[in-house]
Amino acid sequence: MAKPKKAARAASLAPSPEPAAEWVATASLRPWKDNPRANDDAVGAVAESIRRFGFGAPILARRANSEIIAGHTRWKAAQKLGLDRVPVRFLDLDPVNAHLLALADNRLAEEASWDDAMLAAVLADLKAQQADLAATGFSDEEIARLLSERQPRARTLASRRAAREVGHGARPALDGRQPRSAQ
Numbered sequence: 001m002a003k004p005k006k007a008a009r010a011a012s013l014a015p016s017p018e019p020a021a022e023w024v025a026t027a028s029l030r031p032w033k034d035n036p037r038a039n040d041d042a043v044g045a046v047a048e049s050i051r052r053f054g055f056g057a058p059i060l061a062r063r064a065n066s067e068i069i070a071g072h073t074r075w076k077a078a079q080k081l082g083l084d085r086v087p088v089r090f091l092d093l094d095p096v097n098a099h100l101l102a103l104a105d106n107r108l109a110e111e112a113s114w115d116d117a118m119l120a121a122v123l124a125d126l127k128a129q130q131a132d133l134a135a136t137g138f139s140d141e142e143i144a145r146l147l148s149e150r151q152p153r154a155r156t157l158a159s160r161r162a163a164r165e166v167g168h169g170a171r172p173a174l175d176g177r178q179p180r181s182a183q
Contacts, residue, residue: 021058021087047077058087070105
């Protein structure tokens with residue numbers, strides 16, 4: 001028999017009938033006045049991303065008072081763009097839990113790291129497709145460094161996909177030599 005605490009937690013993680021987001025007036029939201037995250041330097045880049053791609057994620061706000069929990073930079077970017085409405089996911093959190101989530105949302109994102117070799121392969125693949133790499137948020141210097149440090153023998157994503165499509169036949173070794181079975 002499941003412990004009551006575990007069952008209650010599992011029930012709280014079940015999908016809710018609430019919408020993932022609703023469009024609300026930008027001016028109806030209010031920032032958390034004690035938000036310790038300095039994000040003004042990122043507003044321009046986020047505004048450009050929203051202009052190009054739209055909102056990838058809604059702003060999170062407290063239902064009780066429309067205080068922003070997560071998405072202060074998106075909110076500021078929306079204001080910069082002159083957007084009247086933004087997507088918002090309202091949460092029924094008390095102030096303590098809302099502020100804990102605000103801190104966790106920012107801090108936990110910093111725990112992830114990049115696989116530089118895979119990132120370089122993705123960037124090289126996008127560059128080969130003549131994509132505008134500025135849209136990634138990486139600076140020209142970062143992109144140049146990643147692409148220059150890329151191992152010359154590393155395969156592009158396109159060649160990796162092609163190799164998977166070929167099946168299980170003999171494949172060249174990483175150093176370019178044919179396996180014995182193919183010689």
